[in-house]
Amino acid sequence: MGNSGLKQHYETAKKTGTLKLSERKLDEFPQNLLALSPLLRTLDLSENKFVHIPDEIGNFTLLKQLNINHNRLTTLPEALGTLTKLEALSASSNQIKTVPWSLSKLTRLKQVNLSDNRITEFPPMFCDLKFLDVLDLSKNRITTIPDAAAALHVVELNLNQNQISTISEKLAECSRLKTLRLEENCLQLSAIPTKILKNSKVSVLSVEGNLFEMKQFANLDGYDNYMERYTAVKKKLF
Numbered sequence: 586m587g588n589s590g591l592k593q594h595y596e597t598a599k600k601t602g603t604l605k606l607s608e609r610k611l612d613e614f615p616q617n618l619l620a621l622s623p624l625l626r627t628l629d630l631s632e633n634k635f636v637h638i639p640d641e642i643g644n645f646t647l648l649k650q651l652n653i654n655h656n657r658l659t660t661l662p663e664a665l666g667t668l669t670k671l672e673a674l675s676a677s678s679n680q681i682k683t684v685p686w687s688l689s690k691l692t693r694l695k696q697v698n699l700s701d702n703r704i705t706e707f708p709p710m711f712c713d714l715k716f717l718d719v720l721d722l723s724k725n726r727i728t729t730i731p732d733a734a735a736a737l738h739v740v741e742l743n744l745n746q747n748q749i750s751t752i753s754e755k756l757a758e759c760s761r762l763k764t765l766r767l768e769e770n771c772l773q774l775s776a777i778p779t780k781i782l783k784n785s786k787v788s789v790l791s792v793e794g795n796l797f798e799m800k801q802f803a804n805l806d807g808y809d810n811y812m813e814r815y816t817a818v819k820k821k822l823f
Contacts (some may be wrong), residue, residue: 602647606630607631609633610633621645638662638665642664646667655678662685665685672695673695673696677698682705697721703726715738739761741765745770745791750771754779762786768793768794772795777792782807
């Protein structure tokens with residue numbers, strides 16, 4: 586797309602508050618984009634070649650949705666912490682290794698997708714965010730779910746395809762957690778906390794593809810309690 590095409594996109598964005606610049610082969614943040622910072626509510630920069638997002642992203646204080654999927658990012662800028670109206674952050678399919686603490690300031694976040702990156706430690710900055718419904722950390726390199734995860738308010742936590750071998754039993758204390766996805770990790774049967782089966786609100790627990798047979802899972806202490814919740818939810822759907 587030439588400059589004239591981009592110009593048309595910018596003109597439309599001034600009226601709609603939405604700008605989509607995906608699949609443009611961009612490797613640098615367009616400087617003329619900054620003129621739209623007081624207007625944009627949705628910004629889509631997915632499927633480009635960005636290696637980093639500059640601190641100027643912090644100027645887009647009205648943003649509610651930011652999509653930077655499928656780039657070449659290794660980090661996220663601390664300046665994202667100033668986007669206090671942000672409700673959806675999507676940065677999947679990058680090469681991100683760490684997540685900045687500044688994201689703990691994004692109190693309106695509802696959905697975060699950081700799947701298919703290189704994150705090795707569970708990101709505690711998303712705990713205590715009261716409106717965060719879905720946290721997708723699938724396809725990373727996380728090995729442990731720590732005690733701190735007990736402070737999550739999410740309804741769904743996706744940790745499929747990581748390297749998790751340890752789960753804190755405190756995860757059972759999550760006040761809203763109903764769907765916990767742990768498929769294709771490194772879990773032994775003994776690593777599944779009884780407390781999650783017996784005393785949590787989790788009604789969908791996906792653990793296929795770990796280091797045990799599913800029939801063994803069905804023999805665990807607390808499995809019947811879990812199945813009662815699972816069945817009750819299924820009945821509500823029909």
